[in-house]
Amino acid sequence: MAANSQQKARLRRSLAARDGQQCFYCKSGFVDLADATIDHLIPKSILPGWRQYNLVLACRPCNNAKADTLPQVFIPRAEAVQTRREASRRRTGLGRTSPRGRLALAA
Ligand SMILES: [Zn+2]
Numbered sequence: 001m002a003a004n005s006q007q008k009a010r011l012r013r014s015l016a017a018r019d020g021q022q023c024f025y026c027k028s029g030f031v032d033l034a035d036a037t038i039d040h041l042i043p044k045s046i047l048p049g050w051r052q053y054n055l056v057l058a059c060r061p062c063n064n065a066k067a068d069t070l071p072q073v074f075i076p077r078a079e080a081v082q083t084r085r086e087a088s089r090r091r092t093g094l095g096r097t098s099p100r101g102r103l104a105l106a107a
Contacts, residue, residue, distance in 0.1 A: 003050045012036050015057045024056035025066065025078035037063040041071050
């Protein structure tokens with residue numbers, strides 16, 4: 001059964017309360033929660049339904065990129081994108097995180 005738009009709005013609010021108002025995969029924040037998509041962590045085709053434990057907020061690019069892949073496959077890929085984004089930010093001189101700082105954050 002698909003959730004209607006009212007149910008989805010409610011779901012987005014409770015997912016934001018649980019995980020923060022950001023994309024689960026790339027961690028980019030949502031200015032407006034209406035921009036967030038609801039993604040099935042385990043693809044709908046494998047685990048159908050709208051149970052909250054299987055749902056996360058995702059930005060449109062991440063949701064499209066993830067499509068029907070399993071989180072074990074997609075999350076390392078999303079992290080690689082995030083790392084590349086940070087690297088290009090470093091190259092342009094915006095945002096300064098030293099490799100040591102990154103390790104400290106990751107620990
Ligand atoms: Zn994202």
